[in-house]
Amino acid sequence: MRSEPRARACAPPVSRRPNGRTKRASCASRSSIPTGIRVELYAIAAAVRKRPPRSRWTSFVADPAEPRPRVLSEEGNPDHRLRVEHNRATLLVHLSDEDGNGWTVLAVDRATRRWSVAQARGQLDAAQDAFARLYPDG
Numbered sequence: 391m392r393s394e395p396r397a398r399a400c401a402p403p404v405s406r407r408p409n410g411r412t413k414r415a416s417c418a419s420r421s422s423i424p425t426g427i428r429v430e431l432y433a434i435a436a437a438v439r440k441r442p443p444r445s446r447w448t449s450f451v452a453d454p455a456e457p458r459p460r461v462l463s464e465e466g467n468p469d470h471r472l473r474v475e476h477n478r479a480t481l482l483v484h485l486s487d488e489d490g491n492g493w494t495v496l497a498v499d500r501a502t503r504r505w506s507v508a509q510a511r512g513q514l515d516a517a518q519d520a521f522a523r524l525y526p527d528g
Contacts, residue, residue, distance in 0.1 A: 476500070480516055480524070495520040 397482045414428035450472045464470040469490030475482050483496040495512045497520035508519035 461471065482520070484513055484517065486513075493517075497521050497524040499524060 410440075422463035425492060448465060448471075451465050452462055460473060462472045467488070469486065470488050471484075471486040471490065473484045475484070479498060479500055481496075481498040483498075485494045485496075486492070492509065493512070493516040494509045495506065495516040496505060496507050497517075502516050504524065506520050506523035508516045510516035510519060
């Protein structure tokens with residue numbers, strides 16, 4: 391049996407009081423969270439990133455030498471790649487890091503447009519994680 395570290399989960403603000411102050415939910419230890427309840431924590435960076443300066447938009451392009459290109463890459467940066475695949479139920483959008491050493495995958499349920507995103511060093515790991523987050527029950 392795997393031993394998990396003890397964690398504290400705090401919910402985000404849940405409502406505003408009439409005086410304008412925020413009412414927060416209480417924190418709970420992992421042991422007080424009922425079995426079967428999934429708690430996800432999200433971190434928000436303290437410093438907000440400033441908008442980058444304006445620049446010209448470009449597109450990802452297919453390799454013209456490929457007879458049936460399935461991968462797009464940034465013009466001038468072949469390590470930065472994009473691929474979209476799908477089946478009847480799900481769309482998967484694979485986007486490599488700028489240097490090609492990691493992946494971000496967006497999984498979209500075609501019927502509901504629900505989505506999830508995952509990141510990993512390997513493309514398959516990111517795709518499996520995004521898919522598992524989109525369909526946690528199966």
